[in-house]
Amino acid sequence: QSVLTQPPSASGTPGQRVTISCSGSSSNIGRNTVNWYQQFPGTAPKLLIYSNNQRPSGVPDRFSASKSGTSASLAISGLQSGDEADYYCEAWDDSLSGPAFGGGTKLTVL
Amino acid sequence: EVQLVQSGAEVKKPGESLKISCKGSGYRFSSYWIAWVRQMPGKGLEWMGIIYPGDSDTKYSPSFQGQVTISVDKSINSAYLQWSSLRASDSAMYYCARHGVGATNWFDPWGQGTLVTVSS
Numbered sequence: 049q050s051v052l053t054q055p056p057s058a059s060g061t062p063g064q065r066v067t068i069s070c071s072g073s074s075s076n077i078g079r080n081t082v083n084w085y086q087q088f089p090g091t092a093p094k095l096l097i098y099s100n101n102q103r104p105s106g107v108p109d110r111f112s113a114s115k116s117g118t119s120a121s122l123a124i125s126g127l128q129s130g131d132e133a134d135y136y137c138e139a140w141d142d143s144l145s146g147p148a149f150g151g152g153t154k155l156t157v158l
Numbered sequence: 159e160v161q162l163v164q165s166g167a168e169v170k171k172p173g174e175s176l177k178i179s180c181k182g183s184g185y186r187f188s189s190y191w192i193a194w195v196r197q198m199p200g201k202g203l204e205w206m207g208i209i210y211p212g213d214s215d216t217k218y219s220p221s222f223q224g225q226v227t228i229s230v231d232k233s234i235n236s237a238y239l240q241w242s243s244l245r246a247s248d249s250a251m252y253y254c255a256r257h258g259v260g261a262t263n264w265f266d267p268w269g270q271g272t273l274v275t276v277s278s
Contacts, residue, residue: 050202083264085203092253093203095266104266136203140263145217147193147257147265152202 051076051148052137059156065125068153070137072118076148080140082120084113087134087152096135097122129157160184162192162254162269169275170244177240178272180254187235188212191257193265194228194239198250208257209237244276 053071060066070082084097095104097113100120113122120139124131134152141148165179180192193208207218211232218228227240237254252272255265 081263085265092268092271093255093265094268095264098264098266099261134202138203138265144219146208146219147205149195149203149205 050151051141051144052139052150054135054137054150054153056151057154057156059158060124060127061158062127062129064127065123066127066155067124068122068135068137068155070120070122070150072120072139072148074118075143076118076139076141077115077120078118079142082113082115083138084122085136085138087136089133093136124155127157131155132157160256160267162256162267164252164254164269164272167273167275169277171278172245172276173243174276175240175242176244176274177238178252178274180237180239180269182235182237182256185256188232190259192230192237193255193257194226194237195253195255195265196222196250197253197271203253206239206252211235211237244274246276246278249274249276 058068081099085093086096087093100115101113110126134154136152137150163181188211191208191210194206196204205219206222207228209216209228209230211230216228230237254269
């Protein structure tokens with residue numbers, strides 16, 4: 049199983065706000081910053097959030113994220129059908145001496 | 159534009175060898191780590207290993223140590239992932255991704271992926 053724990057699925061209706069959690073430990077999220085990636089079917093992952101809560105240029109401010117202790121969360125407000133994708137959290141793991149990914153959360157817009 | 163371009167899809171038989179590539183452009187290739195990430199059909203992302211082109215320093219995930227070899231040729235801005243003897247269980251999509259140094263520790267950009275199919 050994955051080092052970081054995410055719910056396998058999340059859903060919401062258009063316009064709603066949804067959150068996706070990411071749980072880790074003191075060797076990863078507890079010590080290092082968290083990044084989030086968005087992956088549409090058949091395409092490569094894309095950086096969505098970096099350094100806990102920073103958005104790369106071009107990412108709408110509907111996407112936000114936070115970190116507290118050994119957990120992090122991604123929030124998507126004003127949900128749109130185009131947000132249907134898989135979302136992954138990631139943080140460097142000092143015990144692994146490498147990056148750790150969450151198992152991914154499939155977001156469905158109902 | 160910063161980008162990583164990977165080699166094309168491969169179909170191989172069990173026991174064959176394979177080397178796939180990832181070519182960087184638009185940035186100083188030697189100054190950023192390049193990671194390889196596996197995604198099996200319908201599954202999540204798994205970090206395999208990472209290499210720093212500047213000095214070829216390489217780290218492997220314990221899950222992939224001894225199973226693959228990661229290398230780099232900085233003269234042509236390319237990183238490689240290699241198998242000496244493929245198994246059916248190696249069938250997956252493989253991505254390379256640039257990883258920053260120090261405070262810039264995230265994966266961006268990603269290559270388009272190389273699909274590897276191993277079947278007799």
